Amino acid sequence: MTTDMPARMLRLLSLLQTRREWSGHELAERLGVTGRTVRRDIDRLRELGYPVEATTGHAGGYRLASGTAMPPLLLDDDEAVAITVALRTAAGGLGGIEETALRALAKLEQVLPTRLRGQVTALQEATSTITWESRGPRADATTLTLLAAACRDHEIVTFDYTTRDGTWASRRVEPHSLVASGGLWYLVAYDTARDDWRIYRLDRLTAPSPTGRRVPPRTLPDPGPDPAAYVAAKIATAPVRYRAVATVHATADSIRVRTWALASRIQPISESNCTVDCSDDSLPRIAQALATLDTSYTLDADPAVVDYLRLSATRTLDATGPA
Template identity: 85%
Template sequence: MTTDMPARMLRLLSLLQTRREWSGHELADRLGVTGRTVRRDIDRLRELGYPVEATTGHAGGYRLASGTAMPPLLLDDDEAVAITVALRTAAGGLGGIEETALRALAKLEQVLPARLRGQVAALQQATSTITWEGRGPRADPGTLTVLAAACRDHEIVTFDYTTRDGTPASRRTEPHSLVASGGLWYLIAHDTHRDDWRIYHLDRITSPSPTGHRVPPRALPDPGPDPAAYVAAKIATAPVRYHAVATVHAPAETVRARTWALATRIQPLDEGSCTLDCSADTLPRVAQVLATLDADYTLDADPAVVDHLHAAAQRTLRAVRREAAGEAPSGPAAP
């Protein structure tokens, strides 16, 4: 039981920030107090400026809602706008802090007043970021925020999705987890129409929409329960169109740092060499991964992969020879 009132109120506030809605009974159990004490503490939070709303239902409950002003002793308006924009940028793919930024963003936007949300949206629309392929943000922060809240609240979400072959489709899912890997984001979700688990690329998801329908949480199937391990295992065994495995004369850690490949795709052979599975659905993707190696390698690949690499190498060689000979490139003359 939490007898220290300030500590109990901080714990109560933290609970309200981690989930969309709590029943009074659940809060009382978590805090080890009576329902009457919870109601008093809620009133104290409201007096301090925290926008706690009562909800209707079987037993009633509470949620932290958007307020007319930021709660005292936290952030002023300018700080709130600056931090929200920074967190949205970080949540989009800055290495190492995406998940932490996303959790903080979900908490902050939950209590952000409407007038500040407009300022944040205007600033976000007026700014741009130069992103390098394979290194920059690969998911829309707004999409991340919606899906993160759905994972937290076990809420069914619908969205539009572009399949691997480019076909548009609609999906209705129970989001479970978000996983970041090498500049890419993945959503683990249970597809309600197929009654099966799926892994979705977030850069193919558009227009995510919460349905308001919450369901009991599901446990991940094998090889769960770790979401990152689940995604790594599924991606490593997923079918691809073009097979290519390189035996690279470089340490596994060096290859991983250069290619941003999943750990399951790299197998150490000894201290100075490893194998890299660079199979993919497109030929340019295979060539792109091999080009980042900056080391000698041998290749076991489909004939189509070998032909594509040979043609690309010939184009490069012709360009180098023309440059060495001082020849002008073929094509339309410059104006």
Template identity: 90%
Template sequence: MTTDMPARMLRLLSLLQTRREWSGHELAERLGVTGRTVRRDIDRLRALGYPVEATTGHAGGYRLASGTAMPPLLLDDDEAVAVAVALRTAAGGLGGIEETALRALVKLEQVLPARLRGQVGALQEATSTIAWESRGPRVDAATLTVLAAACRDHEIVTFDYTTRDGTPARRRVEPHSLVASGGLWYLLAYDTDRDDWRIYRLDRLTQPSPTGRRVPPRALPDPGPDPAAYVAAKIATAPVRYRAVAIVHASADSIRARTWALADRIRPLDENTCTVDCSADTLPRIAQTLAALDADYTLDADPAVLTHLRTTARRTLHAAGSGSRD
């Protein structure tokens, strides 16, 4: 018999989540209590937000239904490991839900027992995913969760970082937000050594280490307070190695729908024409952005960009010409 009321309610909730419907008699037997106690515990679960419905029939019973809010779930060990691995995979690059998956992953890993964290890590290391439509470098999910937790807790972190010109550096920052854009993840943080706000690409960041020191949150300067808008504005005006601006014969809305170029870099000229700033630090990324336009365009670009595009075009034409013919 379960005499500890909180433990009994957790056991009751677990039973309700494992089967579609239970009779009151079955629940009483499983818990070693009376039917009256079961009814009282059901009322307590309802008061906590769990939508437990009473069912009609020969003996009547109970079932856990969908509700207007999401109450806490109970997961066994295998379920917790499976959900954590799935969330890590989604957070690392599954288009459209990365940030949502990351928030859920941080909550789950915060309460995950140490014995299960090891299982999650081992399974993640042994699992590979084919990213058929990856639009950017994949980011280690462990790095994401460490930084997301630091953003939430306003905890200073240190990490190794490779700058745009390939120089290794060590950074110490107050994390503010993580932003996903254009197939890339960015960390928006206040750099304590430089006494200024900085944006870091997570694919260039390794070995993030929480310091245990928490600080009051800082307010973003203009154009704050939206982190995504702040990052977009800074990236759009940041210096890049190669310049390339296209005048595209398509509407700005249609280009936004089929390219990962930043929205701030797509500007309408009229209903059927827009400019797209495809400038980047690497030549292949510029070529990928231009290919995704899927429309006619004219290009104003650095000589290195034009040379790279001509070389790529010659290789493509040669490959197409050497293909088998009917």
């Protein structure tokens, strides 16, 4: 039982920020107090400016909603706008902090007043950043935020999805988690129509829409429960257009530190040699992956890969001039 009231209220606020809605019974169990104590603590949060709403339904509940003013987070309006825009930018692709920024963004936008949402949108639309083509397709920050909330709340969403061969169809899924890998974002979800787990690239996903229907959380199949490991395993075994496997004259550990290939695609075959599966749908990406090996290797690849590599080598030699 949490007897320290300030600590209990901070715990209560943290719980309200991690899920869209809690029943009074659930909160009482988590905090180890009575329902009456929860109601008093909710009233204290409201007095401090936190917009906690009571919900209807079986046994009733509570949720943290958008308020008419920012709750006392030691942020003024300008600071709240600046942080929200920065988090949106980071969640959209600033390397290394995407997942942390997305979690913080979901919490902040949940209580952002309507008048500030307009400022954030205006500033976002009036600014732009340089995107290098080599970084590949990027996910939309609004889509990331919507799907992050759906994963948190176990809420079914619908969207349109374009596959790698260009066909598209509507999807209805139970979102589980978001995973960032190699500059791309993936949604791990249970597809209700196919009655199976699927992985969706967010840059191929459009018109996401929450349905308002929540379902019990599902457990990932093998090699779950780690979503990142699940996505890595699926990507490593997914069908690709071009096959290219290099036998590298270097240790697997030394290759892992200088290539972006998934760890599951690097396999040791002796103390001083390993194989690296660089297979991909893109010939330029295969060439880039092989270049990062930075050591001698032999290659087992499709004829199209060999032809492309020879053409690239010829262009490089021509560009450097006579020896």
